[in-house]
Amino acid sequence: MPRGGYEDHEVRQRPNRRGSRPRTKIRPEHREAVPALVTGVDRGRYAVLVHPGEPHEQDVVAMKARELGRQRIVPGDLVAVVGDVTGAPGSLARIVRITPRRTLLRRTADDTDPVERVIVANADQLVIVTALADPEPRTRMIDRCVVAAYDAGMTAVLCLTKADLADPAPMADLYRPLGVDVVVTSRAPDREVAGLDEVRARLDGRTSVLVGHSGVGKSTLVNALVPDARRATGAVNAVTGRGRHTSSSAVALRLPGHRGWVIDTPGVRSFGLAHVHVDSLLHAFADLDSVVRESCPRGCTHTQDAPDCGLDAWVGTDQEDTSASPERRRRAARVDSMRRLLTARSATDQS
Numbered sequence: 300m301p302r303g304g305y306e307d308h309e310v311r312q313r314p315n316r317r318g319s320r321p322r323t324k325i326r327p328e329h330r331e332a333v334p335a336l337v338t339g340v341d342r343g344r345y346a347v348l349v350h351p352g353e354p355h356e357q358d359v360v361a362m363k364a365r366e367l368g369r370q371r372i373v374p375g376d377l378v379a380v381v382g383d384v385t386g387a388p389g390s391l392a393r394i395v396r397i398t399p400r401r402t403l404l405r406r407t408a409d410d411t412d413p414v415e416r417v418i419v420a421n422a423d424q425l426v427i428v429t430a431l432a433d434p435e436p437r438t439r440m441i442d443r444c445v446v447a448a449y450d451a452g453m454t455a456v457l458c459l460t461k462a463d464l465a466d467p468a469p470m471a472d473l474y475r476p477l478g479v480d481v482v483v484t485s486r487a488p489d490r491e492v493a494g495l496d497e498v499r500a501r502l503d504g505r506t507s508v509l510v511g512h513s514g515v516g517k518s519t520l521v522n523a524l525v526p527d528a529r530r531a532t533g534a535v536n537a538v539t540g541r542g543r544h545t546s547s548s549a550v551a552l553r554l555p556g557h558r559g560w561v562i563d564t565p566g567v568r569s570f571g572l573a574h575v576h577v578d579s580l581l582h583a584f585a586d587l588d589s590v591v592r593e594s595c596p597r598g599c600t601h602t603q604d605a606p607d608c609g610l611d612a613w614v615g616t617d618q619e620d621t622s623a624s625p626e627r628r629r630r631a632a633r634v635d636s637m638r639r640l641l642t643a644r645s646a647t648d649q650s
């Protein structure tokens with residue numbers, strides 16, 4: 300191998316039985332590659348923003364280089380691209396590298412199917428959009444989203460919509476002990492969405508993934524937050540040649556003023572959690588994690604019925620005691636909530 304590695308054009312490929320392997324295992328270095336952010340994926344074509352955040356950033360359509368094999372590329376991925384990065388109509392660049400991911404949101408098809416699907420890379424937070432009524436909130440589903448966020452290394456935000464129809468307080472009380480931030484929106488008929496400033500403040504400067512069931516008001520929210528959302532999905536449209544964005548895969552939309560990204564996930568309705576390990580969930584609860592490390596017996600499951608679980612001693616013996624101190628009540632709520640997530644993780648019911 301020449302000093303400094305091979306250039307792209309120096310690697311000769313020859314057909315073999317499977318017709319797809321390069322002749323050498325040495326990969327080209329692609330020193331001319333430029334950085335890009337993946338904003339959408341549709342049928343093997345990738346919408347990428349080359350030189351993101353720079354004055355000369357450019358929307359480009361790309362394909363995946365053969366050498367990346369079966370590695371999945373998802374919205375939020377930071378990649379290196381080569382080839383035609385002008386973004387001219389009909390041009391096609393090539394993604395040759397994926398930068399190691401900071402966070403990785405995944406799901407399993409269902410709890411018994413261990414095949415993992417990567418949904419979004421490098422996002423900071425998962426915004427779980429839930430209506431307070433019409434449709435009724437599904438706490439099991441929300442719990443599962445929180446587990447998926449924590450497993451991914453992301454924080455979780457609960458966005459409660461339709462506060463004009465029901466009181467947000469009970470839901471907020473249920474999720475705050477989990478470390479979940481809560482924001483509330485509402486809308487009178489034919490009026491703008493109220494509460495948007497609070498949502499914007501939470502999204503500011505971050506990459507946020509929005510999930511939510513049909514009818515919860517997610518589209519209303521996305522359109523209010525990203526007024527040119529239609530235009531922003533244009534890069535993917537250019538890929539498919541279709542007039543409208545009909546893909547069910549995630550797409551990254553930039554907030555006005557370059558104040559962060561919102562990644563909409565039209566196709567994601569539930570999270571199979573077969574891949575989630577108890578430890579990765581506990582990492583999101585630093586206080587409980589240290590208790591567990593110090594005082595739980597080996598192999599402790601930390602569930603309600605686990606014998607000698609250190610979390611019970613941490614809370615105090617008599618949890619029914621109504622005169623319990625505020626601190627003890629706080630600890631009890633936190634342990635109960637974490638145990639709820641442990642249950643959500645292993646429950647097969649995804650409703």
Ligand SMILES: Nc1nc2c(ncn2[C@@H]2O[C@H](COP(=O)(O)OP(=O)(O)OP(=O)(O)O)[C@@H](O)[C@H]2O)c(=O)[nH]1
Pocket residue numbers: 460461462463464484485486487511512513514515516517518519520
């Ligand atoms: N009362 C009330 N209705 C709302 C609010 N936000 C959205 N809606 C209504 O709820 C309905 C569903 O809103 P969408 O934004 O389409 O919901 P979605 O989650 O995107 O649902 P899909 O498009 O099916 O994925 C629409 O009729 C909205 O007008 C709100 O804050 N209060």
